[in-house]
Amino acid sequence: MAYSTLLLLWQLSLAFAVSVTICFLAFLFTLPSAYNPYHPDLIEEDDFTAEDKKKTESGYGYFSKHRTTNQTLKTETSVQVVVLGDIGRSPRMQYHALSIARHGGRVYLVGCQESDVHPGVLANRLISIVPIRPLPTWLGTSSKPLFPIIAPLKALWQAWALYQALGYRTRPTKWMLVQNPPAIPTLLVAHFICFFRNTSLIIDWHNFGSSLLALRLSPTHPIVRLSFHYERFFAKGATAHFAVTAAMARVLKKDYNAQAVTLHDRPSADFQPLTAERRKRFLQRLPETKEYAQDLETGAWKLIVSSTSWTADEDFSLLLDALVSYSSACNSNPSKRLPKILAIITGKGPLKEHYLFRIRALN
Incomplete structure (x- = not known):
């Protein structure tokens, strides 16, 4: 009897070990490819249509000025611009994408497509929009009593959707520029991807995730304190930081030990006073x-x-x-x-x- 029990336990342990090994090997073999600075993205003449070549906002002007004799352009700068939210309602991140593209950088704008995107972003052939799978309706509830249950499920869904988009639906890039908040799960997934893809992370701080959670829960709630330490931990691993105000930059330096460059929000040249x-x-x-x-x-x-x-x-x-x-x-x-x-x-x-x-x- 004892022998049979030991044999059964051994077989179960062996099966478990084999399963774990297979899963681990599958994980290793399917990891996202890493960024190689010696093989940058190539922009080619065929990437532009005849109509694109007539429009300044398509990026063809920059391409034609800097292309090589074989009609290609090596993009030394490549960036994943990440918004775990609606791209159309994130003008600052769209302007980041436009600015990078206008200076010859290759941009993958990753986020949800729920509302209209800036026409310049759509027209520029150096910018590719990579949509994130939207949340199911039942995870979008704002019910406070259900928050402790819904929030973890929402974070897991977003983490997987973001991981898929950043790791497998975009090419590896030199930089990743992430909007914060939401910090959970964005910063965790971003750090994971950057580690395996040899990408440098930049965090653009619009607010603090812990501050927003405090409005929903309370400043002393354990989840709020955990969120604060989570943000501070991942802030230390970023290569650089942007902040929307000088006051936020000071808080980042004092509480997060992060040196941020202040980039104030300003309207683009499209916004002009009416006659x-x-x-x-x-x-x-x-x-x-x-x-x-x-x-x-x-x-x-x-x-x-x-x-x-x-x-x-x-x-x-x-x-x-x-x-x-x-x-x-x-x-x-x-x-x-x-x-x-x-x-x-x-x-x-x-x-x-x-x-x-x-x-x-x-x-």
Whole structure:
């Protein structure tokens, strides 16, 4: 009896060991290929259509100026620009991609395609968009009671989708530029890929993942503290850091021991003030302003436009409360003749319905 039991245990252990070995070998043999600086990406004449060659935004101008005699261009700079979110709602990362491509770099823009992408990104042949598989609907819930259950499942799904995109659906690159947050699982997957693909990591800090979690949970919650240490740990492994403000760069240096370069958000050259005539035509054409165009032109009404991601870290109630206070001031003192306000708010996000309900209640 004892002999039979030992034999069974031995057979099970052997089967387990063989299975683990096979899985490990399969993992090793299917690892993503590494970046080789001696074999950079080649851009060829055939990559551009006849229509591309007429457009400056296609990148053909740079190609024709720097190509070799055999009609190819070696791209010494190659970058994976990573957004674990909607590319269309990440203008900063799109501008990074455009800037790199306009200087002859090869760009793989990795992220979700849920809304329109900048036309310049779509037109440039040095930029390839690599879509990430979107989350299933049931993982997109914002329910606070379900958060401890949904969050780990969401992170696992995103980790696998991101790993597939970065490791197997793009060529190995010299650099990887990652938007943070979300930090989980982005930084973990990015470090893993960079290690095996011989890629240098740059983190572009837009906010701190732990700060956003604190808004949902509480600053003292164990998950928030864990998130802080997670971000700080992976920050140390990056080659370089960008920050959107000088204040954020100081926090990175003080709390994360990371030296960041401050790159302020600025509008691209596409955004220019409208002339008086174009402004008039625009107000008359836009459905939201058409009815009030004349009053806006005369100054009887004022136009406020704001974009928001409808998230907890963007406290939209500040603007809403200010508009309510302004309305009260107008009604309590009609003699001041304060101008009426037309407020147009754009964007989408988890708290949109919450604030729409509040706005409807005010009416």
